[in-house]
Amino acid sequence: MLEVAVIDYGNGNLGSLLAALGRLDVKAQVLTRASDAAPGADAVIFPGVGALGTVVQHLETSGLRALIERHLERQRPILGICLGMQLFFEEGAEGGSGLGWLKGSIPELNSQVLPHIGWNTVQQLAPHTALTVNIPQDPAYYFVHSYRILPANPHIVAGITEYEGEPFPSVIVDPPLYGVQFHPELSGHLGHRLLAQWLEEVR
Amino acid sequence: MPRIIPCLDVRHGRVVKGVRFEELADSGDPVILASQYADQGADEIVWLDIAATIEEAQLSLNLIAQAxxxxxxxxxxGGGIRSLAHVEQLLAHGADKVSINSFALSHPDIIAEIAYRWGSQCVVVAIDARREADHYQVYKNGGRLRTDWELGEWLRTAQDQGAGEFLLTSMDRDGTQAGYDLAMLQYAQKHVARPIIASGGAGSAADVLQALKAGQHAVLLASLLHQGKTTIAALKSYLIQEGVSVRWPV
Incomplete structure (x- = not known):
């Protein structure tokens, strides 16, 4: 059976993600500190709600950063959701920093009205990844964020979304790192299917 | 894409909906209704529940977890939130966001505390307001108590404290099915740079269309749905026919 670990870095607001995994018959292990870890989870989900702010520091003091980086060194997959994906990158706005696993920054969206909250479509650029295959054209997912990623390497971008005229990457694939700006756990049947496909691919 | 959001007013484990904040009528099981609305294409669910006793509070937490x-x-x-501990319980039982209203009016700091701990996106500030002569006045306790807050002033204060979103109910329109209070909504949008969910007054699919064409990005629906006048699916297919791009559940 697939062992999935979900990183809890202090917000404790994981109910909808755990419920979504429950509907997929996945019993996830929630890690709040490194010592919670059973050796060798097959896949890690790095959720995200909240602000960049103190997350990196928390990940370091709890030992979770070192734990996740060992997982990465073994080329085991990580799915970053929203802030979780943003943390893959280097520099955030207003001095906050990410984990720097991928080159690029995390600027604020340009729109006057933030956060970007609600359903929006993804234009799929790379249709043959676990995060896009078998998903209909221009699927709609649920977004809630004020920041976006600006990856240095455009080839990792597998999907793009536009908010108030500003296009931003909403799906990235750079195995073992996978990321979505939207929340599959809150995105109805399509979100369910996306999580199922990803778990199937990384199994 | 604009959001169509059913609202469940829950008392003692059942969905009720008042007409102008009075005359409560029973219209169903909240868990079943929420699930039906989601299957039909609801974009979010808002669940407002004021529990008077510990037993009621536990019942509502259990129902939220089931939903x-x-x-x-x-x-x-939302409903009766007065402490971070209560917010923590609601999130632990599966809420993604909390809606706070009366308590925040006298304790605006709680908005900042929730935003600091769980992020702004987690705090929806709900406001009940009505027109008074040349301005809009904010009321609390389900519209029973007038506050000293003028609407624009409270919106800006709540935004500065970290509100991620507003749920603005027109007391003049709530339960009347006479259409959304577009004048009040447009007034509110001039004061804040946050999404505003329009609430109060939807009596027909045409009212929803009018609000979306007037630039609203999110609308709350209650009696229109609970009384079986329309369904989310029928409403969305009407909106699509009328040229509004809404999410169709697939």
Missing amino acids: RALLAIPLTV
């Missing part, structure tokens, strides 16, 4: 297990769309829960 969460079924719902693959966002769930906002």
Whole structure:
């Protein structure tokens, strides 16, 4: 059976993600500190709600950063959701920093009205990844964020979304790192299917 | 894409909906209703529940957890929130966001405390307001108590404290099915740079269309749905026919 670990870095607001995994018959292990870890989870989900702010520091003091980086060194997959994906990158706005696993920054969206909250479509650029295959054209997912990623390497971008005229990457694939700006756990049947496909691919 | 958001007013484990904040009528099981609305294409669910006793509070937490297990769309829960511990309980039982109203008017700091701990996106500030002569006045306790806050002033204060979103109910329109209070909504939008959910007054699909064509991005629906006048699916197909791009559940 697939062992999935979900990183809890202090917000404790994981109910909808755990419920979504429950509907997929996945019993996830929630890690709040490194010592919670059973050796060798097959896949890690790095959720995200909240602000960049103190997350990196928390990940370091709890030992979770070192734990996740060992997982990465073994080329085991990580799915970053929203802030979780943003943390893959280097520099955030207003001095906050990410984990720097991928080159690029995390600027604020340009729109006057933030956060970007609600359903929006993804234009799929790379249709043959676990995060896009078998998903209909221009699927709609649920977004809630004020920041976006600006990856240095455009080839990792597998999907793009536009908010108030500003296009931003909403799906990235750079195995073992996978990321979505939207929340599959809150995105109805399509979100369910996306999580199922990803778990199937990384199994 | 604009959001169509059913609102469940829950008392003692059942959905009720008042007409002008009075005359409560029973219209169903909240868990079943929430799940049906999600299947029909609701974009989010708002669940407002004021529990008077510890037993009622536990009942509502249990129902929220049951709803969460079924719902693959966002769930906002509110009603009588007065502490971070209460917010923590609601989130632990599966709410994605909390909606706070009366307590924040006298304790605006609680908005900042929730935003600091769980992020701004977690705090929906709900406001009940009505027109008074040349301005809009904010009321609390389900519209029973007038406050000293003028609407624009309270919106800006709540935004500065970290509100991620507003749920603005027109007391003049709530339960009347006479259409959304577009004048009040447009007034509110001039004061804040946050999404505003329009609430109060939807009596027909045409009212929803009018609000979306007037630039609203999110609308709350209650009696229109609970009384079986329309369904989310029928409403969305009407909106699509009328040229409004809404999410069709697939």
